[in-house]
């Protein structure tokens with residue numbers, strides 16, 4: 001039920017809708033729950049609605065932490 | 073899929089597992105509960121229990137909305153579809169949940185009721201628009217993750233002036249459910265858990281802040297976690313480190329998506345559309361105060377509970393079904409006599425066997441073929457994306 005996935009915003013359709021690609025298929029999603037969505041942003045998608053933005057910077061930090069553990 | 077595959081990397085998983093093994097004190101017990109059913113699913117799908125030392129135990133919590141909805145609410149949904157003759161729109165997971173007398177929405181559909189499975193609640197509005205001479209009801213269930221989309225469609229239906237649409241609201245809240253699990257133990261002076269894995273997608277909306285009171289009241293560490301296997305291993309490591317250090321804090325592992333204050337626009341929309349019910353029954357946890365939402369007066373015209381008179385059924389669960397104990401983390405699915413014999417995902421007796429996030433279903437589907445640690449590799453992990 002709480003399944004949600006990160007998707008990249010490909011285009012803005014109107015104030016409340018954006019176009020994303022999911023598994024090779026283009027899809028309209030609602031961005032009514034977010035402020036200030038830009039093309040290129042990653043958002044977390046759940047039942048057709050973007051619930052939050054994904055911070056690419058924070059994602060990189062977590063991944064770097066994993067690779068540092070590897071080196072120790 | 074970007075920001076998914078990287079978090080399923082097998083080498084990194086092994087490194088995390090080794091780090092966990094080094095960190096764990098052999099004489100200590102680490103009972104960690106993952107609240108969320110999505111986490112339960114990941115844990116079994118990737119064979120995470122096999123990567124953990126024997127004294128680190130994952131207990132499965134009640135964070136599966138399909139599992140915790142009491143039978144009488146299913147009975148009410150069936151009544152809406154059969155007696156009131158509405159088009160009932162529901163998330164697919166609800167269709168096979170057993171109601172009273174082993175009835176289900178799926179069986180109701182077989183008997184001619186008009187039940188539609190939705191991917192998104194927005195589809196329910198579309199159906200209402202296309203069928204102006206039929207009544208359409210959206211069977212809304214879920215935790216804070218799923219509540220904001222329901223708020224959006226309530227507002228849209230209101231703006232569109234839809235007369236033939238309403239919502240049967242069953243939205244529930246996470247922090248009161250965590251209290252529901254920890255409070256009885258606290259009152260009897262027991263410790264049942266050393267740490268809690270906090271739900272990631274619920275926290276996109278509510279943020280990390282609401283967990284502060286829980287940490288204070290129950291004196292146990294909470295780590296909010298992402299949903300990929302590396303996220304979970306990382307969160308388990310963070311919890312073990314806190315337990316060893318005697319620290320009790322809210323930590324956020326899912327920093328790429330969760331902030332302290334959450335999604336405030338979504339919170340405001342929830343506030344506008346819903347108010348807290350004084351009490352709501354949860355399967356397994358009983359009546360919990362201030363644990364669920366109902367539609368506010370301002371949207372009363374879109375509230376199915378006000379529009380239709382629904383009988384309150386008694387809703388007796390099968391006596392042998394251990395779902396209540398499973399949902400509290402007190403028993404494992406395999407402790408149930410019916411597990412895998414009379415109760416299977418094809419023919420569920422209890423709600424925990426229905427949704428893929430239910431502990432019984434996850435156990436049944438993956439336990440027998442859990443991926444052993446050495447084959448935990450990028451290849452074996454990425455193919456199902």
Ligand code: SF4
Pocket residue numbers: 392393394395398405408409410411412415416420421422423424425432
């Ligand atoms: S195996 Fe079936 S009957 Fe037993 S607790 Fe799980 S859902 Fe209930």
